[in-house]
Amino acid sequence: MTENARPAVRAELHYLDARTTAGRQFIAPGGRTATERTEQRSVGIRDGRPVRESFALDVQGFALVDHRSAVTDFTDPGQLESVYVGEVCRLVQEQLGADQVLSRGWELRRSVAPAEHGAQPPAGGVHVDYAPDHVPGMVARAHARHFPHGPGFQRAVVTSTWRVFSPPPQDWPLALCDSRTVAPDDGAPITTYFVDELPADPSGPVEHLRPVGSSWKVRHSPAHVWWYFPGMTRDEVLLIKLGDTDRGVAWAAPHAAFPDPTAQGAVPRHSIEFRTFAYFS
DSSP states (O other), rough: OGGGGSSEEEEEEEEEEETTTEEEEEEEEEEEEEEEEEEEEEEEEEGGGHHHHHHOOTTTTTEEEEEEOOOOOTHHHHHHOOOOOOOOHHHHHHHTSSSSEEEEEEEEEEEETTGGOOOBOOBBBBBBOGGGHHHHHHHHHHHHHHHHSSSOOSEEEEEEEEEEESSSSSSEEEEEOOOOOTTTTSEEEEEEEOOOOOSSSSTTTOTTOOOOOOEEEHHHHOOOOOOOOOTOOEEEEEEEEEEEEEEOOOOOOOOEEEOOOTTTBBBBOOOEEEEEEEEEE
């Protein structure tokens, strides 16, 4: 792949401040607040469409895949539950060659009026949804709950299937970082809490709350190589690796939404991300 020859846009990404070692975030309907400090860094983000066949989950940590859905309204929970869950689980199983795939639910995002339909705003900070040290125990507990009498597993892969269902071009597309350019110490864990209302003081007491997981926020490195796929349609999805118990391949791809300065006449981005656990016997 002749990476340096690809066209690129320059955009500001929100990285974790280099002084932050750990933190916490609170997610409520339509919003998020956190304790970590961030810093803006201007980076070049290359257009991946001319070389889309060069990307693979086990190499860069992401891939663009054609997939037509029978869902007519992605804001309808009934259609998502009755149609989309099965579609995505089959897609992930086919693409990864896994033996079993578990649904871990979906999340809607809107760049305008994010609280509508229970959506969140675009995730502008550079992150991986799950901290690497959190993944092995998380997938093992889920496997034990759902397959208590079945055989164990040799490997588990966590993915997000990311789809835009507003028309192209997108005002806030998704930037993806080549996993090969990310060092193990480039990030820090952030404990996540789901709440009904965002706290006035994110640094206040949390003993009354139950953490739901740990994400991984990423510090800036000049080694990072960024890609995006402009003008995505509803018949395409990005498969993004969020974790892998096999650390001999790409374990995850950090990603972040960004305002595309070249997108003319863009409508607000509306997207859905669907997380799954794929197991290999």
